[in-house]
Amino acid sequence: MRPSMSGVRAGDAMQPLVFALLAALTPSGVALTFHDELVEPLPEVPDADAVALTVETFAARRAYQLADRWRARGVPVIMGGFHPSMCPDEAAEHADAVVVGEAEDTWPRLLADLAAGRLASRYDSTCADGLGGVRFDTSVFAGKRYAxxxxxxxxxxxxxxxxxxxxxxxxxxxxxxxxxxxxxxxxxxxxxxxxxxxxxxxxxxxxxxxxxxxxxxxxxxxxxxxxxxxxxxxxxxxxxxxxxxxxxxxxxxxxxxxxxxxxxxxxxxxxxxxxxxxxxxxxxxxxxxxxxxxxxxxxxxxxxxxxxxxxxxxxxxxxxxxxxxxxxxxxxxxxxxxxxxxxxxxxxxxxxxxxxxxxxxxxxxxxxxxxxxxxxxxxxxxxxxxxxxxxxxxxxxxxxxxxxxxxxxxxxxxxxxxxxxxxxxxxxxx
Ligand code: B12
Ligand code: SF4
CATH class of the missing domain: 3.80.30.20 (tm_1862 like domain)
Known part of the structure; x- marks a missing residue:
């Protein structure tokens, strides 16, 4: 999910590329649904085993509000992106797992742990690799109203x-x-x-x-x-x-x-x-x-x-x-x-x-x-x-x-x- 700055839609929303990246990194047996508050209301309580949020600093307060609400209803919350990477301890107060850095090496690992019921509280990227083979599944943007x-x-x-x-x-x-x-x-x-x-x-x-x-x-x-x-x-x-x-x-x-x-x-x-x-x-x-x-x-x-x-x-x-x-x-x-x-x-x-x-x-x-x-x-x-x-x-x-x-x-x-x-x-x- 992508939270917006103030919980309302934005008129300049562009495709969140990280959705396409996470989709491409996800094994076929895992069902993903993407919600973007910049273009649509978010579900009151997501019907999911877990929710992953991508968080920029301007949207951190909103992300924490959502995460606190969802966790109180028993939905585990994962946070990644620029802000949790810079402030992992702060993000950890509102999340079950925090991803520090890039998704390529952390997301597949995290999904495997989640499926095995042993989600860790923190995943640090050690990506030293080049970007060969990085894929973006842009089909996830279909039907959403972006620029x-x-x-x-x-x-x-x-x-x-x-x-x-x-x-x-x-x-x-x-x-x-x-x-x-x-x-x-x-x-x-x-x-x-x-x-x-x-x-x-x-x-x-x-x-x-x-x-x-x-x-x-x-x-x-x-x-x-x-x-x-x-x-x-x-x-x-x-x-x-x-x-x-x-x-x-x-x-x-x-x-x-x-x-x-x-x-x-x-x-x-x-x-x-x-x-x-x-x-x-x-x-x-x-x-x-x-x-x-x-x-x-x-x-x-x-x-x-x-x-x-x-x-x-x-x-x-x-x-x-x-x-x-x-x-x-x-x-x-x-x-x-x-x-x-x-x-x-x-x-x-x-x-x-x-x-x-x-x-x-x-x-x-x-x-x-x-x-x-x-x-x-x-x-x-x-x-x-x-x-x-x-x-x-x-x-x-x-x-x-x-x-x-x-x-x-x-x-x-x-x-x-x-x-x-x-x-x-x-x-x-x-
Ligand atoms: C395009 C862009 C915009 C666009 C639109 C964004 C959109 N999609 O709607 C526009 C022009 C509107 C914009 C606006 C702003 N932006 Co801007 N933007 C970008 C830019 C150039 C690219 C974003 C992108 O698509 N990146 C590619 C994707 C793949 O990368 P990513 O989302 O970061 O994801 C990677 C990791 O962060 C991580 N990750 C991210 N989320 C998650 C989640 C999970 C679960 C996991 C596992 C991993 C993970 O995995 C990915 C890589 O493997 C970035 C710079 C950059 N290089 O990223 C700045 C950037 C994100 N923007 C920034 C800023 C400051 C702004 C503004 C506040 C500027 C302003 N003065 O108003 C505004 C307001 C944003 C808002 N929230 O309202 C900063 C944010 C810094 C921060 N600490 O949050 C950045 C980093 C630029 C910078 N030079 O510092 N922006
Ligand atoms: S460090 Fe690079 S991306 Fe950041 S403001 Fe300077 S020139 Fe732009």
């Missing part, structure tokens, strides 16, 4: 280790990619014309990424992916990306301040000329989804508005302006906790925390300025007038009717979700 995007995973891990990011804490320094032939065969079978590669950087392994892109060309799909901005320095690669079907890149710009970029530790950005990067993507007819974080020591109350101005001026197709989020397990979290600067020690289960709130006491502004500044930046970027202004720039977002349609769909979802999520309490009320 019309096929999610695909090529690799895991990232070349960088940004201060605030969970990826390094979860995957370590390893970068692994699936064999190109297996990914291409999977994509060829999938019905969706538009794909989203969930890799944190599709170009994490440059040689493998080039091979994949070449193989994608004849499949004639369209896709969005996350990339580090150093790829923009290679015009031939950008042309290949476009030929392969890439129409949107999600790029972590994070900040325009060198001091903040140094604090984040994102070398690719520090050495990049942002204007050039943006021109290069737009010249390759690829739209930009830029993300920014605010709250480092060099940031001030003006930073969110400056970031929004930057993103609007450069006609970003979509942009996020996030107050810095100290995720458990990251360097940022440990440092802020040590400095006594966390507003809520464990904000993810604190009933006072609301989505969009400052989670830390910044040095260059007040917490309220951080919250309100990011909120104002999000809203300013997503007004109808601003959406129209960004669209009316053929070089950035309207290269073709198909791109313009994609731009509009992404902006409508983004505008609606920002309004729906801002200020929302985590977990279900009552």
């Amino acid at each position: 019309p995007l096929g999610l695909v995973q090529f690799g895991r891990g990232c070349r960088f280790a940004c201060d605030f990011c969970s990826i390094h804490a979860f995957f370590g320094a390893r970068i692994r990619t699936r064999p190109v032939a297996e990914v291409v065969a999977e994509i060829a079978r999938r019905p969706e014309r538009m794909l989203f590669f969930v890799d944190d950087n599709l170009y994490a392994d440059p040689a493998a990424a080039r091979e994949l892109l070449e193989e994608l060309v004849p499949l004639r799909r369209r896709f969005a992916c996350q990339l580090s901005m150093d790829v923009a320095g290679d015009p031939a690669l950008l042309r290949l990306l476009h030929r392969a079907g890439c129409r949107v890149v999600v790029v972590g710009f994070e900040s325009t301040s060198p001091a903040t970029l140094r604090a984040i530790g994102k070398g690719a950005n520090l050495h990049a000329d942002y204007e050039r990067v943006i021109r290069a993507f737009h010249a390759a007819r690829i739209m930009i989804y830029g993300t920014f974080v605010v709250g480092y020591d060099a940031d001030s109350a003006r930073t969110p508005a400056d970031a929004a101005d930057f993103a609007i001026r450069h006609r970003f197709a979509v942009a996020n302006f996030n107050p810095l989020m100290p995720m458990p397990g990251t360097r940022l979290y440990d440092r802020l906790k040590g400095q006594g600067r966390l507003i809520h020690d464990r904000w993810w289960i604190d009933p006072a925390y609301r989505y969009g709130d400052a989670m830390l006491v910044p040095t260059g502004m007040t917490p309220a300025e951080l919250t309100d500044g990011c909120r104002a930046a999000r809203f300013a970027f997503n007004t109808p007038a601003c959406i129209a202004r960004r669209l009316a720039h053929p070089a950035a977002n309207a290269h073709s009717p198909a791109n313009a349609a994609l731009f509009l769909a992404a902006n409508l979802v983004s505008r609606r979700e920002i309004r729906a999520k801002q200020g929302r309490r985590l977990g279900a009320s009552g």
